[in-house]
Amino acid sequence: MTNTEKKDRGLLRIDTDECKGCGLCIEACPPKVIGLSERLNHYGYRTAVYAGHGCTGCGICFMVCPEPGAITVLRAVLPPSRQTSGLPHHDAEGASPCASN
Amino acid sequence: MSNQAEAGYVVSHGRSKAFYERFERKSELQHQTHFCPGCGHGTVHKMLAQAIDELGIQDRTIMIGPVGCGVFTYYYFDVGNVQAAHGRAPAVATAMKRSRPESIVISYQGDGDLSAIGSAEILHAANRGEHISVIFVNNAIYSMTGGQFAPTTLLGQKSTTTPLGRSAKAEGYPLHISELLATLQAPVYIERVGLGDNKQVAQAARAVRRAVENQVRGLGFSLVEILSPCPTIWKMTPVESQHWVRDVMEKTFPLGVFCDRTREAQAQTAPAAAPPLERIPEILGVVGAAEPEFSATQARTAEVDLEVRIAGFGGQGVLLLGEVLAEAGLDAGLEVSWLPSYGPEMRSGTSNCHVRLSSAPIDSPLVSAPNMLIAMNEPSLRKFDASVRPGGWIIYNGDEFPPECMRKDVHVLAHPFTHLADELGDARACNMTMLGALLEIAGAVPQASIDAALHRLVRNPRWVELDERALERGRAVCRESMVEEVTR
Amino acid sequence: MRKQLMKGNEAIVKSAILAGCRAFYGYPITPASEIAEAAAEYMPQAGGVFVQAESEVAAINMLYGAASAGVRCMTASSGPGISLMQEGISYMAGAELPCVIADITRGGPGLGNIAAEQGDYHQVVKGGGHGNYRTLVLAPDSVQEMADLTALAFELADRYRNPAVVLADGFVGQMMEPVEFPQAAAAPRQPTWAVTGTAETRANLITSLYLDPDELEAHQRGLEAKYRLAEQRETRAEEWSTEDAEIVLTGYGIVGRILKAVTSEARADGLKVGLLRPITLYPFPRAHFQRLARRARVFIVVEMSNGQLIEDVRLALNGARPVEFFSRVGGNVPSHQEVLALVREQARRMKRAQASGKEQMAHV
Numbered sequence: 001m002t003n004t005e006k007k008d009r010g011l012l013r014i015d016t017d018e019c020k021g022c023g024l025c026i027e028a029c030p031p032k033v034i035g036l037s038e039r040l041n042h043y044g045y046r047t048a049v050y051a052g053h054g055c056t057g058c059g060i061c062f063m064v065c066p067e068p069g070a071i072t073v074l075r076a077v078l079p080p081s082r083q084t085s086g087l088p089h090h091d092a093e094g095a096s097p098c099a100s101n
Numbered sequence: 102m103s104n105q106a107e108a109g110y111v112v113s114h115g116r117s118k119a120f121y122e123r124f125e126r127k128s129e130l131q132h133q134t135h136f137c138p139g140c141g142h143g144t145v146h147k148m149l150a151q152a153i154d155e156l157g158i159q160d161r162t163i164m165i166g167p168v169g170c171g172v173f174t175y176y177y178f179d180v181g182n183v184q185a186a187h188g189r190a191p192a193v194a195t196a197m198k199r200s201r202p203e204s205i206v207i208s209y210q211g212d213g214d215l216s217a218i219g220s221a222e223i224l225h226a227a228n229r230g231e232h233i234s235v236i237f238v239n240n241a242i243y244s245m246t247g248g249q250f251a252p253t254t255l256l257g258q259k260s261t262t263t264p265l266g267r268s269a270k271a272e273g274y275p276l277h278i279s280e281l282l283a284t285l286q287a288p289v290y291i292e293r294v295g296l297g298d299n300k301q302v303a304q305a306a307r308a309v310r311r312a313v314e315n316q317v318r319g320l321g322f323s324l325v326e327i328l329s330p331c332p333t334i335w336k337m338t339p340v341e342s343q344h345w346v347r348d349v350m351e352k353t354f355p356l357g358v359f360c361d362r363t364r365e366a367q368a369q370t371a372p373a374a375a376p377p378l379e380r381i382p383e384i385l386g387v388v389g390a391a392e393p394e395f396s397a398t399q400a401r402t403a404e405v406d407l408e409v410r411i412a413g414f415g416g417q418g419v420l421l422l423g424e425v426l427a428e429a430g431l432d433a434g435l436e437v438s439w440l441p442s443y444g445p446e447m448r449s450g451t452s453n454c455h456v457r458l459s460s461a462p463i464d465s466p467l468v469s470a471p472n473m474l475i476a477m478n479e480p481s482l483r484k485f486d487a488s489v490r491p492g493g494w495i496i497y498n499g500d501e502f503p504p505e506c507m508r509k510d511v512h513v514l515a516h517p518f519t520h521l522a523d524e525l526g527d528a529r530a531c532n533m534t535m536l537g538a539l540l541e542i543a544g545a546v547p548q549a550s551i552d553a554a555l556h557r558l559v560r561n562p563r564w565v566e567l568d569e570r571a572l573e574r575g576r577a578v579c580r581e582s583m584v585e586e587v588t589r
Numbered sequence: 590m591r592k593q594l595m596k597g598n599e600a601i602v603k604s605a606i607l608a609g610c611r612a613f614y615g616y617p618i619t620p621a622s623e624i625a626e627a628a629a630e631y632m633p634q635a636g637g638v639f640v641q642a643e644s645e646v647a648a649i650n651m652l653y654g655a656a657s658a659g660v661r662c663m664t665a666s667s668g669p670g671i672s673l674m675q676e677g678i679s680y681m682a683g684a685e686l687p688c689v690i691a692d693i694t695r696g697g698p699g700l701g702n703i704a705a706e707q708g709d710y711h712q713v714v715k716g717g718g719h720g721n722y723r724t725l726v727l728a729p730d731s732v733q734e735m736a737d738l739t740a741l742a743f744e745l746a747d748r749y750r751n752p753a754v755v756l757a758d759g760f761v762g763q764m765m766e767p768v769e770f771p772q773a774a775a776a777p778r779q780p781t782w783a784v785t786g787t788a789e790t791r792a793n794l795i796t797s798l799y800l801d802p803d804e805l806e807a808h809q810r811g812l813e814a815k816y817r818l819a820e821q822r823e824t825r826a827e828e829w830s831t832e833d834a835e836i837v838l839t840g841y842g843i844v845g846r847i848l849k850a851v852t853s854e855a856r857a858d859g860l861k862v863g864l865l866r867p868i869t870l871y872p873f874p875r876a877h878f879q880r881l882a883r884r885a886r887v888f889i890v891v892e893m894s895n896g897q898l899i900e901d902v903r904l905a906l907n908g909a910r911p912v913e914f915f916s917r918v919g920g921n922v923p924s925h926q927e928v929l930a931l932v933r934e935q936a937r938r939m940k941r942a943q944a945s946g947k948e949q950m951a952h953v
Contacts, residue, residue, distance in 0.1 A: 204786020375636025
């Protein structure tokens with residue numbers, strides 16, 4: 001990521017030690033910016049990996065992930081005027097047209 | 102991802118505070134759950150933790166863990182934790198909530214736990230409208246024990262104990278817990294949700310939160326049934342199993358709200374304050390009264406050792422007769438015991454009781470060889486007459502004493518006592534006429550103690566008055582009548 | 590203070606509330622139902638909880654919840670219901686939860702009948718549920734002891750964090766005798782280990798699950814240590830005319846009362862007979878038996894069961910003295926005449942043995 005690129009609305013942090021590679025987040029992610037790692041983690045799982053850009057910060061991946069802290073979703077701090085209150089389910093509903101189904 | 106890259110971002114979806122930082126109660130892998138990859142339990146745990154966070158109830162929450170894959174709720178939730186026996190969580194939750202009404206009690210259960218072995222407990226907790234929240238994770242199979250059939254297993258679904266698939270003929274139909282419980286009047290909220298896709302997951306999170314929030318608001322019993330994937334036992338990938346929830350399971354178990362009385366439900370009011378401790382003895386009626394004047398002022402002239410058997414039919418007042426005698430004896434400062442025959446005999450047929458009054462401590466309250474028998478009818482006489490101790494008395498209610506029951510070594514007072522009671526206005530007072538006769542013979546208990554006992558045991562003043570007259574009438578008969586004393 | 594005439598079953602409830610019990614969960618059964626009825630009347634008035642559960646299984650698990658929440662709690666039942674409660678009793682022992690269970694026994698097996706019997710000895714005294722655990726068992730023989738031992742049961746249950754059982758038969762439950770109670774009520778206590786839905790108790794955990802074999806072994810060793818301690822400290826028995834007793838009668842509950850009458854009559858005959866009545870059935874008062882065995886020549890166990898108590902008597906005596914046995918079951922009660930006849934027979938036999946022993950001595 002460089003300063004010249006447009007800043008994404010969201011960002012993912014994935015704890016590869018906690019992730020068990022179930023792939024539910026990959027299936028759920030509306031902009032399809034999560035993939036499966038080539039490398040195995042310490043426990044022998046291929047883990048979720050963020051593509052590095054394109055995250056909208058919708059939080060759906062966090063919701064479907066069965067592990068408490070494998071995924072953390074961050075959102076860009078917006079100027080106060082553009083700040084939206086964002087309970088996750090609002091995002092999820094909004095995102096449903098492009099969800100996996 | 103470096104911290105630098107996160108500059109200008111804040112966490113919007115992260116680990117709930119309601120989870121422990123590290124799962125130290127687990128023996129290993131303390132930073133992740135014990136659930137298989139893609140298991141719905143983990144997802145439901147997160148919804149619950151998030152609800153606890155958002156409602157600000159972490160300190161008040163008591164999580165009751167089930168038996169099944171969800172057994173380790175206490176590994177994860179940083180709340181008060183109780184682990185229950187298989188299926189019994191609603192019973193445990195009932196008692197915890199009733200004793201700690203300020204707490205938020207959550208019963209977390211799977212479908213084997215809740216819909217099979219615990220079907221009675223959940224039904225009755227729901228029917229009582231316990232103010233608890235039940236999270237019911239339904240994956241249509243027994244997972245922890247390795248994939249046996251559950252009441253929720255779909256028709257045709259294979260399990261290790263339905264190897265050819267569930268058949269309606271052999272195993273019946275999938276049990277619809279939400280629909281079943283929704284027929285009850287007490288629950289305030291029952292909804293079935295699924296984890297079949299993003300939309301369902303979002304709805305499930307809302308439902309879980311509502312179920313907990315209803316309790317916070319004091320509304321009543323809430324249950325959320327969650328159709329949940331079990332990739333390992335279903336032998337599917339996590340994504341396939343997610344789709345199976347939506348495409349297959351949901352056809353058997355339609356999603357929706359089955360009961361919502363949250364609008365009309367009255368919030369639970371705070372329980373009445375417990376009475377001060379000083380009042381407890383009074384509430385129980387055990388506040389000590391002063392010793393009766395009798396024992397201080399009036400010395401008994403003779404040693405008392407009355408062993409009485411009273412027998413008759415149910416409804417003749419056998420037990421009350423004995424009770425008045427024992428109560429009067431106690432009032433007179435004697436040692437006493439009263440032992441009833443009990444059980445079906447109480448409802449019909451014969452009834453009898455053992456009463457002892459003694460100046461000395463009573464060893465056995467059982468009277469197998471009475472020195473006084475009150476037989477209120479002939480069958481009772483025939484049952485017990487042989488047991489009367491030589492020199493003892495038989496007081497018999499009948500026109501004539503059956504000749505074959507005559508014994509040379511006992512005294513007999515036979516009289517139609519029922520007629521006496523009839524004359525007094527109520528045949529039911531027969532028992533007191535016979536007691537009067539007994540007291541006249543035994544002479545062990547002063548009249549004042551009898552009166553005191555009557556007043557204590559008989560609530561209706563009209564009956565007290567009648568009983569007093571009956572006692573006196575019985576005494577009089579005893580005095581007057583031909584006491585058929587049999588020479589020894 | 591004037592005593593009150595009261596049923597044993599009612600005395601249990603009043604004593605429990607005075608001892609700080611504030612929760613009763615039960616299911617009706619003859620001959621224990623008066624306990625639930627009295628609890629339904631008094632528990633709410635005392636600021637406590639009464640619930641008639643859907644089954645004994647639910648009732649005992651409600652106790653699991655109430656005890657987890659730090660509340661002194663109790664239930665009452667009879668044989669068939671106690672059988673159903675064994676699951677929860679095992680869990681409570683495993684999770685170290687105190688509670689008091691009153692078992693007002695009746696005839697079995699199966700539906701049996703509702704007359705008094707003592708056939709629950711094994712299921713109550715020896716555990717009954719699964720796993721390595723014991724329950725503390727107290728056996729009252731009078732209405733006064735129904736009250737006193739109920740209060741003691743709460744103390745012991747708390748002290749050892751373990752279920753305690755008041756094992757009484759239908760007679761002791763149903764009979765009325767004069768009873769007196771403490772005139773001050775104990776304050777309900779707040780144990781630190783409970784889960785009460787507060788910040789202070791948030792870190793607490795109630796469980797009987799120890800997945801790791803080493804952990805479970807350590808847990809069980811801890812339970813055993815408690816039971817050993819109880820065996821050292823809590824045994825209770827009543828001795829009556831035992832100072833010079835050559836024949837020791839033993840029985841518990843209502844049988845103890847019958848044996849008292851037998852003892853009196855036998856003493857009047859000049860026979861050296863005494864009564865040893867166990868009050869704690871677990872821990873069993875072994876030391877009392879061992880001490881009396883020094884002088885006594887024979888022990889006679891009388892039960893309203895088919896030879897259950899006698900096993901513990903034999904273990905306690907460990908072969909030191911012969912043990913004779915008499916029982917009536919099915920709701921029949923040993924009459925004191927029957928037992929007295931047995932005592933006289935034993936006395937005759939002893940006399941004969943003594944005489945032949947002297948004869949032998951004379952020949953030497």
